[in-house]
Every structure is written in structure tokens, then in C-alpha cells.
Amino acid sequence: MISRTNANSFRKNLELYAERVNTHLKAIIDAQYKSGAPQELIKAMQYAVLGPGKRIRPVLTYASAELLSLKAEQVDSIAAAVELVHTYSLIHDDLPAMDDDDLRRGRLTTHREFNEATAILTGDALQAIAFEVLYSDHFLRKDNAAQIETIGWLAKVSGPKGMVGGQLLDIEAEKGVTDEEGIANIHNLKTGQLIRAAIMMPSELSQITKEAKTKLDEFASLIGLVFQIIDDLLETQQDTAVLGKSSKSDMKKNKATYPSVLGADKSYDRVHKLYDNSMKALDFFGKDANTLRCVADYIINRSH
């Protein structure tokens, strides 16, 4: 669908978008220094947010904005807010009472670099800042009705019927192996819904048709599951150095994963089928979806 030359130029776009959200995230954290917030808390937020990260969710937001003919600056805050929520979830998931991980993105986890109390509060603070970023954004404020909808998306996908609910089910699943439906549900809540929001939130700022919205949502839901199954597969195959987090830690904890229930081969079958369907959903948009296709390509071919 995309020629090799085009693919390279789109790949370059993804790097630019990752840099773009990094710049925006840095500005958000820097602004905290003038706010009267405690230094130690800001340092911990800085450590967690500005560390190395793939920025898949923000890149999806920018690629979705491209498809919707929005300017990148219209969705800067959406991209940042989604990454802030994602980062807060990583900090809390890594805590001793949860997954008890020492490494994340190739560095000490926040509670190991600082301490547990600071890590809990840093996650809490990042969730609040994510909403504040959507509240205060200059571009979003031009249309309060659309702004409210972006806030609604973030609140819904972050809470009990989204990310937090998924994390609870993920922990409970350690008690026993579950079936494919159960894993798909955990993945959908824990990872899928926030990825879906990253792609769908920009649509609130556009005049997209109902049919187009349905197609985009179909892609968003499918690519979220693709992302997570690839993540499961990478966990079983890579070593710690490449992955940047303790590898095989999911297996050690008896986490419910696609390969643990279906085996690697069937998991690859599933992921390719889901990917193919996600591409079909994008057919509707023609070449406007080329950057989104490129992100999807990166997601299915990534090695860490």
C-alpha cells in the first residue's frame, strides 16, 4: 500500500511527532517549577515523563490528526495528556504491591529511583495534570463543547471501565490461567482503551462523518489489541537489554498473555489477522491514512 520511499518519509514523520510531544511534555513539567509545587515531586515527574519512551500513543494522536486534516498544534495537548496518563499507569503498575518491577525503559523504576510514597504521588499528580493540560489548552478552549468531549474520553478510558479496571483484572489473572476472551478483555481495558482514545480524541475537533468515525474507531480498537499481543510476544522472546525492562517477568508472574494461552504461533496468526482487519478499516480513508498505516506498520514490526 505504501511504497518503500514513502514509508521512509512517513517513518521520519513518526520521529518528528515523538520529538514534538517530548518538547510539549518538557514544557508542561518545566511550568510546574513556577507553580509552587514541591521540587521533589517535580523531579520525580521529570524522571518518569521525560525518560526514554516510544511515544506510540502521542504519535497515533498526531497521525490521526493528519487523517482528520487537523494541525498538529490542535492536538499537542491531547497527545501530551494521553502520554501523561500512560506514564502514571506505568509508575503505579511497577510498584512493589503491583508488578514489583525494578527496571522500566532501561532505567530504575520511579519507586526505586525515588521511593514508594513519591512514586504513588507522582502517578497521582500526573493524572491530575493530564486533565489540567486538556483544560488549559489554548486551542481546545476555542471550542468548549469539543474540549469537554476530549476530557470525557480521557476520564472514561482511564478509570474502572478502562485502564485501571484492566490493571486490576491483570493482577487477578495471575491467580490462574484464563481463556482468550478473558485476555482480550484485559488487554482491551488495560491498553486498548487508552490507545483508542489517543486516536479518537482528535476526532472531536473535526467535522468527521458518523461513518468515518466508526471506521476510525474500528481501526483504533484493532490496533490497540495488535500492540498488546506484540508486547506479550516480545516479552517471551527478548532479553532485558533490548527490552529495557525485566524480560520474562510476565511469565514469572503467571500473567495472562496471548502466548501463555494460545502459544506463540497462534498468537502470531491472531495478530496478523487483527492487523489485516485494521488495514481494511483504514481503506475508507485512502491516502489520508498513510501516516496511521505507517504507525501500524511500526507497531507490528517493532523489536522492543
Place this chain on the structure above:
Amino acid sequence: MISRTNANSFRKNLELYAERVNTHLKAIIDAQYKSGAPQELIKAMQYAVLGPGKRIRPVLTYASAELLSLKAEQVDSIAAAVELVHTYSLIHDDLPAMDDDDLRRGRLTTHREFNEATAILTGDALQAIAFEVLYSDHFLRKDNAAQIETIGWLAKVSGPKGMVGGQLLDIEAEKGVTDEEGIANIHNLKTGQLIRAAIMMPSELSQITKEAKTKLDEFASLIGLVFQIIDDLLETQQDTAVLGKSSKSDMKKNKATYPSVLGADKSYDRVHKLYDNSMKALDFFGKDANTLRCVADYIINRSH
């Protein structure tokens, strides 16, 4: 200022408002059962949110709405959202890595009744739900611009330059005694800002003048500090049975409190001076402020 008979009738109002927010909170949690959220998470939210509580913040919201000539139903979601954020902060503050408390409101803390992971996630979920409640409220949606401002208040007072920042300073203060200014700052961030928001958020729905807004904000900031100093004083004087949480636990942990730095007598002086000034700020509103005066009266005279 308020006659004895009137005081009794206002006191009755406070009970009705506390019941009112309880009904609304119960409906919010019950709605989760139909949402696909994990049962265990909903049970923990139910336990934490619907346990006994004074509901001071929601009552302040309703009393502020009265002063502003708003109907109670216009601020139901504001009252509930503020209490949800307050409850999430209690759950996280009680965690072993933070204050490590076993009792809260006369019952086991959430991490003792359930487990640590569930308690962390329950707090996280309640923060997200607080924003979702403000997003989805039927009355607030009638005026998106005002709705956005209530969301902005909640985000700002919950984050690093509010509640979460205050909790971090509170933990750090255990390392050494601090001065009055330092304690006032911790109290303002940790407790004061959310109480301020409980009172000020309804003002976004009204056509209040700038001068009136300043007076209301003055009262809000003062009464927040009054509340926290009384809390400090009660901790040093009451036993566990009356207080419903482990008494003198602040002293055991070398927490920075007004009595620990100023002594009880000077702390009482301070609190009465702050209370008197808060009453002066309400003079501006005449009899419209009678219910707020009654809440302030309850706050300064409470025994637990």
C-alpha cells in the same frame, strides 16, 4: 449572628445535604456495575466511598450554592466529585508507604480490608471517576464554558500545586520540625485547596460579581485552614474511639502540625482569629451566607 432556633434549622440542612451527596455517590458507584468494570474494584470503591464520613466538603458546596442562589441539583456532581477526590486521597495517604494507617472512619483502611494493589487502583479509579462525573452531568452540560471551569478547578487543586503536592510536603516534614509558615503551606496545599474548590466551583455556574467572588474565596481559604488546625488539635486530644482513626498517630510520626510547633493554646488563638476573619468575609453576603456560617460553626466546634 444566627439565632439558636435558626442555627438548629440550618444544622438540619447540613444533615440533609450530607444525605443528599450520599445518595448521589451511591448512584455513581451503582452505575459502575453496569459498565463492565471489575467487581472487586467496584466493591472496594463502594467500601471506601460509602463508608461513614462527615461530608464536610460536599456540604460546603451545597451551602455555597445556596449563597449563590443555585439549586442543589445544579451542584450535585460538583459535591460528589470533590468527595471522590477527597476519598481517593485518604485511601492513598493511608497506604503502608505513606502514613501506614490501619483505621479510617472507624473501620479498616481500604488496603487492610482488601489489599494494597486494590487500594492503589481504587484511588486511581476514583480520581478518574471524579472527572467523568463532572463531564457527564446533565446540568453542567448545559453550559460547557462553566463546566470546563469546574473541571479546571478540580484538576488544579488535586495535583502537584494542591492536594498531592501537600501530601508530599507532609511526608517530607516528618524529617524535621518546621515553622508556622511551612505548616500553613502544607495545610493549604493538602487540605485547603480542595476545600476552597468545594466552595468556589459552584461560583462558575453563577453570575457573581468579581468583588463577591473575591470575598467568597477569602472565606474559602480561611475556613480551609481553620478545618485543618482543628483537625490537628483533635488528633492531640481525642482517643481512637471518638476519632475513628488511630489518634496521636500524627504525633508518633512527627507530623508537622500547628500544636506541635505553636502549642495548643497558640493554635487555638490562631484558629479563632482565622475563624473571625472568615466570618468578616461573609458579612458581604448578609443572610444569604447563613448556611455557610452554620457549616463554619460546625467546623470550629466539631469534636471528631
